[in-house]
Structures are given as C-alpha cells and as structure tokens.
Amino acid sequence: MEQLVFYSLGLGAVIGALGVVTAKNPILSVLSLLWTFFCLACVYLLIGFEFLAVAQILVYAGAIMVLFLFVIMLLNLGTSEAADFDTARAMGRRLPLVLLVGCTLAALSILAAQQVGGTSDEARADLRSVGSLTDLAQVMFGTYLLAFEAASILLLAGTVAVVMLAKRERRKNAA
Amino acid sequence: MDAYIEPLKALAPELLLTAAALGALVLDLLMRGRDSRFVGYFTLVSLAIVAIILMNRIGDEPTAAFGMVVVDNFGTFFKLFTVASLAVVTIFVLSDRNESHHHIGEYYFLLLGAAIGIFFMVSTNHLLLLMLGLELLSLASYALAGFHKGERKSAEAAMKYVVFGGLSAGVMLYGISLLYGLTGTLDLVEMAKSTGEAMPAGLAGQLTTSAVPVALAMVLVLAGFAYKMSVVPFHFWTPDVYEGAPTPVTTFLAVASKAAGVAALLRFLGALFLGPDVQSVVAEYGASVGQLLAILAAVTMTLGNLSAMRQTSLKRLLAYSSIAHAGYILIGVATMTGAGFEAAMFYMAAYYFMNLGAFGFVLYFEGTLGSDSIEALKGYGFKAPLISIAMVTFLVSLTGLPPTIGFYGKYLLFKEGLDAGMYWLVGVAALNSVVSLFYYFRIAKMLFLKEPASGSVPRQPLFAGLLAVLCVLTIYFGLLPDAIQEFVRNCLLI
C-alpha cells in the first residue's frame, strides 16, 4: 500500500514537472509547479518528515507560488509572450533524447534499488528521528551550522544576481 | 564560547572574503555615480590580505572546523590558486575596454562570492558543504556570464549556463542522495572507512553484495564535477558561454572555476579511495573508477582538440582548448595515485600562467579591434609585438613544448600515466598534442605570417606589462620548475 502511494506520488511529481516546462501559459506552468510541490510534500509525509512536509506546503506552495502568480498576473504575461517560441515544438524535437536519458536513469535507479544491500528498520528509525522540530533545529544550528551559513551567502549572492539582472541596463561607456 | 572562536579562526580567509564581498557592495553604493574602479582596487587589496593569510598557513598541520571544513595544505593550495587568478581577473576587469566602469560593484561582489563558493568546495570532505559551495560558485557564475545582459550573446550564454548547470547540479544531487542512502553519511572519510557491519550497508558492504548502486551514484556525482571541469559529455555549455560572457568572466570560468572542479574531484576521489583508513574493497573499486576516468580523458581531449580546429572565434577556440586541457588533467586523476594527483595539481599551476596569459591577450586584442575573430588577428604581431610574442609563448606552452611550463606539466602527466601502465592513454594524449599544435599555431600564423592591415593599435602599457610578466614566468618556471613542484609537493592530499 505504502509502495503504491509512493509511486503514484512520484509519478504525479514527474508529470507536474513536465507540465512546468511544456505549458504555454505561464499561469499553467506555475500551477503545475504547485502540484509538483504538493506531491513532494506528500512524499515527505509518507516517510515521516512531518515538519518538512508542512514547511513545504506553507513556504513553497503557500507563499512563494502565490508571489509567482501575483507577479505573472500583475505583469500580464499572457500567452502572447511565448508565442514566438513554440515550446511544444522545441520540446518535441528533443523529446526522444529527453525520454532516453530519463528512462535510462529511471531504469538504472530501479536496477540499483533492487541490489541495495538492505537497510534495517533500526537505521530507518535513526534517520527518521530528525523529523521533529527540535531535532531539526539541533541539526541545522548545530551539526550543520556552517552549511546553514553557507546557504545564507548563497541566498545573498542569488539576491544580488537577480537585482543585477533586473536593474535597468546602463549604456556602455556612459562616462 | 571558545568552541566557536577557534574554528572561526580556521575560517578566517572565508570570513574575510565574505566581508570583502559585502564591503564591495556597500562601497559601490557609497561611490554613487562615480567611478567604480575604486571598488576594484578595494577587491585587489582584500585579495592580497587573504593571500597573505593563506601563505602563512602553508605547512601547518591539518585541522578541522565545525565538523565540515578541513583546513589543510591541499585546500590552501587551491585557495591560493583562486585568489591569485581572481586578482588577475580583477585587473582584467579594470583594464577591460568594453566595460563601463560605473555601477559595476556587483561584478566584484559576484566574483568574490564565487570565490567563497570555491573556498568551501575545496576544503570539505562533506558532500553537503561541497554541494553548497558548488551552487554558490555556479549561481555567481550564471550572473557573471550574463553581466552584459543587453548583448544577445551574453544573455544567451547565461541562459545556456543556467540550464546546463541546473541539470548537472540536479544529477549530482541525485548521486549524492544515493550515496547517502547507501552509507547513511555525507562525510567522505566516514563513507570510505565504514566496514558495513552496522546498517545501512555502507560502501564496503554494498560493494561486496553488488556494485551497481555504487556505480550509478558514482557516475552521477562525477557528472557534476565533469560539468565544472567541462569534461565530455558535459562540455556543451563551454564554447557558447566562453564566447558570450565578458572576457574577464570567461577567464574566471576557464581558470578558477575549472580548478575548483579539479580540486573538488581530487578531494572526492582522494578521500573516498586513497585515504589511510579506506576499506580494501573500496580502494579496489577506485581502480575501476580510474579506468572510467581514463576513457573520459581520452574522449575529452580528442573531441576538444578536433572541435578547436574548426573555430573562427578566438574565444571559442580557447574554450575547446580548455576542454582538451581538462582531458589532459584527467590523465593524472585517472592514475588514482598520489603522484598522479600531484601531476594534475602541477598542471593546474601551469594552466594558470598560460591560460591567464592567453585570455589576457584576447582581452587586449578584443579591446583594441572590437572583434575576437582569428581573421582579425592578421599581422597583429607587427603592430603590437610585445603582447604578440607573449601570446606565442602561451601558445607554445599550451601545446606543451619546451622551454615552457606547459611542457613540464605535460611531461609529468605523461610520466605518471606511463607509470600507471596507461600507455594507450598517453599515446592518445601525445597525438592530441600534435593536433593541438595545428590550431594553436593558426593563431601564431595570423599574428606573424600574414601581412598587417593598416591602422595602429592603441597602447595599454600596464596591461601589456602584466602579460609580459606572465610570459616571463611561463618560460622561467618551464626551465626551473622546481620551485612550483616543491610547492605542490607541500600541498599534496595524500
């Protein structure tokens, strides 16, 4: 039963992801992304990471996606913008390659999964112990403090990069 | 409290760089409307301070900080490498004629940010931090590649870079998650020494039952490194991005970013397969990973060199040449021995001089002629003899001919390859050197064998001086490589 749910959620996530890149309408893309996030959140729930699941829904699906939608609708990016670039056609040409790579990866993963020297329930329980909020905080601000800080620099760099890309282009050599 | 202060000292270079990056950003704001060159000078000074700190660390005993960062000579070597290349890149930015020098504080911030990413990448055995460092570097690089966003080529380059980068990062992350699933740890040293008695099976335990999951994880993780180093088949982005990005950024990608990929790969393989406590079955598995790398090396250098022959743009040509050089470096890596790694590190040092020089030439000539097509080089050697002679020296070094440092580097790689019994690989590499001569000397031919077109070249004496210094060092270290070799030996991983 658990297996079945897991695989259907996985399939749902993949279909959602495909929808993100193939949809012509940006709003549809965002909605597909939302669906993908939702499926992932369910997967988290399934393996016992309740907090992560809730955070995923709240932060990504709730806040960020709404912002996305807001921006897209505000700027009125309809289908018109994408008209000159036929995504479906472009995808169609590369589809065999994408399918090939995807299927190979999937097949290999399944093959590999079958040959994994079993993980005991004990080990699984050990991994799951991170599920609670206190544990998560412990891990984030204790064990992985440095990684956490590094991630903050990463976000800062991302912000600056976006500001730089978004700011109006100044003419060259405008001395 | 002390428990936090001590490790912070170990992280001094990273912290300083972060401060410098923020400083650059704030300074640019304060300089509102005036020349941003000052920010560049500020960057140079901060880099110098970081370099001094790093120099003082060479030879110290390895220490660890926060359980994730390893401060050792190997890391320090590549940090110094990064700082040194960043300094030259900063000078490139300052002397770039195609750059408006107003409000480009973000340029320096992103360069420094990328450097912080590299610093994390090269000094960790922990896959999480490695991934974060890699992402930081990538993110900064994407933005840098698209810095001239008004130009179509630059924007396109950034886009391609993002798509390929995102893909390979995803693939690598998948590989890392598999490794984590198999071993229950993200620390490479732990991974390698776990006996597999405890559950999960650990690397050794898994390898005794079946190697397939490990192989899959390995290939996926290696793909991430291959992308950073532009190893075939993850090289597709290289020519377009190198061509479209501003030349100083191209230089950064070709030298510092590639070196970061090499360093991370060396550390990954070193910690996993060549460390002191590695389980024997894991170490044996390393040999087959070496075989895979050898094949990648042969394919990469051949494809890079053959594609370079057809190029008409100098930057594209150098892009393919840098792919080929990634192949040469992989020879040293594929041997899976300490000496082979040493050869690869030496080659990186050689690569530093000749590639910075070659890209410096591109910048100079692009700035004066407004084009980077090889055709436009006709007779340039008679108009700007000094930097053209320097360029020929770099080309000779890239081909791997004496008396330049490139020859010595190639010699070491060949030697280690032969010593490891990979005769066929060295044979392929040797043939590739001959092929590479053909296209490198197409440039030399344009410079000196063609009659010059009319018109003169404006001078940039300081910048030409920098190239001259690189040229002299290329020859000096080619004749007396002991100093560098000794330095590399002090910084070995194993």
Next chain:
Amino acid sequence: MEHILSWITFIPLIGMTAIICLPKQSVGLIKRVSLVATGIPLILATWLYFQFDPQSVAGGGFAFEEHIPWIKGISANYSVGVDGISLPLIWLTCILLFLGVPASFGIKKSEKAYYALLLLLEVGILGVFISLDYFLFYVFWEIMLLPMYFLIGIWGGPRREYAAIKFFLYTLAGSVLMLIAIISLRLGTGTFSIPEMVNMAQAGLVVGPEFIGLDYSTWVFWFLFVGFAIKIPVFPFHTWLPDAHVQAPTPISVILAGILLKLGGYGLMRGCFPIMPVAFQENAYALGILGVISIVYGSFVALGQTDFKRMVAYSSVSHMGYVLLGTGALTVWGTDGAAMQMFAHGTSSAAMFMVVGVIYDRAHHRDLNGFGGLCQPMPIYWGLTTICFFAALGLPTMSGFIAEALTLLGAFQAGDPRFQVLVLISVIGIVITAAFLLWAIQRVFFGSLNEKYKDYPDMTPREIFCMAPLLFLCLLFGVFPHILLDVMEPSVQHLVTLLSVGK
C-alpha cells in the same frame, strides 16, 4: 676554459638578447652583433676541435664535460660533453651559422627578428649536440623548432605558411613519439643520463612493459627511430623536406640541409642505437633497406625535378640514406663513413643551396629549363658550382667520395650477403646522382645564352665569401680525410663495440 661548451652554446643567446634590446632601425649594428655572436663560438669551436684529444674518449666517455644539477624534481641534470662524433658536427654548426649571417644580408624584412631567431636556432642546435642528458636533449631538440617555424614562415617563399606548419607538424609528431620513449626509458632505468642508459643497455638492464603488441626494446627503438628519422629524413618520412626547403629563404635552407638533417643522424647514433643495441641488431637490415630506398628513391625523384631547389632538396634525401646504410652495417668503416657523410653532406649541400640562392637572387625563378649558357656572364659562379656539384656527386678528392666509399666498403665488408645486395642496389643511386647533377650543370651553364641573362653580374665578394670556405672544406677533407677521421675514429670504434653487444 672550464665551461667552454656552455660558452659556445650560450654566446648566441647573449647575442640574441643584445639584438632584442637594440632598436629595429639600426640594422647595421644588428648584423654586426650577429656576426660577433656567431663568430666567437666558431673561434671557440675551432680551438676546441684542435684541443680535443680523440684518444681520451677511446673507451667511451666524453671530453669537456660539465655536470650541474638542474631540475631536482625529476633529477634531470645539465650535463654536457663531446666525443669524436659530436665535435665535428658542433664545428660544422658554428661554421654554417657564421656563414649564414652574411648570406642573410640580402634579407630586408624585419631584420631584428630574423637575426634574433637565427641566433636562437643556433642555441637549440648546439644544445642538442652537447647534451648528455636526455631531458636536456629533448628540450633543446624542441627549442629548435620554434625559430625554424618562424624563419620559414615569415621570410619564406609564396607557400611558406603551408611549408612551415608542415615542417612543424611532422617534426612534432616524431618528437612526441620520442617523448613517450624517453619517459619510458626514464621509468625503466631511473636516470636521464644517456651514458648511464648506454651502460645499462650493455648489461641488458633496460627493460619495461610491452606496448601495441611489441616487446619493450622493439617499440622504444622504433619510437625513437621514427622521431629521428623524420628529421633525417628517411623515406617515407621525407615529404616535409622538399616543401620546407623550397619555401625557406636561402640561408635557412643552407642551415636546414647543412645541420638540421644531421641532428637526426646524430640522434640515432647518440640516443637510439646504443640504448637499444639488441633491437638495433634485429632491425639492422630493415634500416639498411630504408637507407637504400632513400638513396635510390631520392636520386630518381631529384632527376625528375625542374625546380633547381627541389632537385637539391631531394638530393639530400638521397645522400642522407648513406648514414643509415653505413650505421646499419655495423662495421667500423661503415659507421666511419656514416659519420663522415654527415659532415661532408653538411658542407656540400649547404654550398649547393647557396648556389641556388645566387641564381635565384638574380633571376627570381628556379626553373632549370629556363636558364642556359650562364657560364659566359658568370664564370666564377660556374666554377664554384661545378666544384660544389662534384663534391656532392662524390668525385674522388672530395670529402663526399671518402664518405660514400667508406660507407659502401663498410657495408660490403659486413660479411652479410644481404647487405652486399644493398650495396649493389645503392650504386644505382650514385649513378643517378651523377646524372642529375651533371645534367643540371649542362642545363644551367651550357647551351645558348638567354638574352635576359646576358647582363647578370657575377658572384659578389659576399657570396663568394659564403660559399668558398665550404668548398675548401670539401676539398680539404677529400684530400686529407684523416684530419676528420682521426677525431672520429676512436668514438666510432667505441660505438660499434657498444652496438655489437652480445654478437
């Protein structure tokens, strides 16, 4: 005079540095500096030649040795020295480079760069001849390529770009094979020192893994052989030579034919045969065959040429075949002949290219059928050309005769009937060589005089100065061959002993 070899080699480098510092307008000064920078090594080399005691190296060993640690990381040393085989070639190099400077006075394009590169070329060549360390040897070997590429490529004829890169690619292809072999030798013997490698080879200690299905000594031997054979050039690696020669400016052709080709032969005698003596013995007959093919093929192709310079270029292929045949025979006479042939061909072919240069400067073409009757307006030219061609075709009293006679006698004396057959075949080459040279003289100097050429001035004193010393040497060593042979003999004898190990 402790570091005399280093002085000889690096004085041109000092000269080059001086030229680089001079302003490019002061052409006269640049020429004078070049003359001095090539003249001093010539004086030193001459002094060295007469100072050298051949008996001191009779049982192996080298004279005027210097050993300085160089790259500690791989224990490569700066070790140099000479023996009876390298010394005459060093002398020849100094002579030809010195004569090459006045021969270049006609060049009017970027003189500064030209003379600087010429001097760098001399450093590379001399370095190869003095090196006793394989790493050093290889470094000098490659340093030579770069100036040569630019000298052909910038100052050459209409198809110079093609010729220059072809020369470079061919030689580099050989060099990388050599490099693999050298590294492998380093791994097998633990040293770069050529004399030590030779000693270990005598004891049969040079061993290693097999490659491309061949056992160690065989593949190393052939890798090294191909590397050197391209330079000689031996058939079928010769195709770069006609292009390079035809496109190169006269002085560069002179140096190319006079010395660069000798590097191949010298390399075989120094760095290939004695290190792999067993493989050499196994393949000696194949070498002989390659030599004879070069002799006969080269002469036939030369016969068919209408381009004066191309004809001379192919005659080089033919003449250098004797080097291979002589060494392959593994007799003292044969090897003597080979060593002597290198010197003899160095002088005679250099003179021949100068002959071509003289007429090309006047007529601006090299079509053999386009001349005729030139003996009337240019009698001195006619006389010198005739002497030069006689030297090349191996007329008695000329050094070429001694060399070829020794080679053939030595090969015949080897006692191997197969070699005797080779000697008989190579006689065809001698006849054809005589034929095309005499026919060339006939076409250029006799017959009806073309009106266009009536007013051609005879050779200028500068041209005579460049050519006469070479012809004098041809005659000198033809009449008194022992001046040369006495110097070579002990070293050659030692070489033959080394090569006959286990036989």
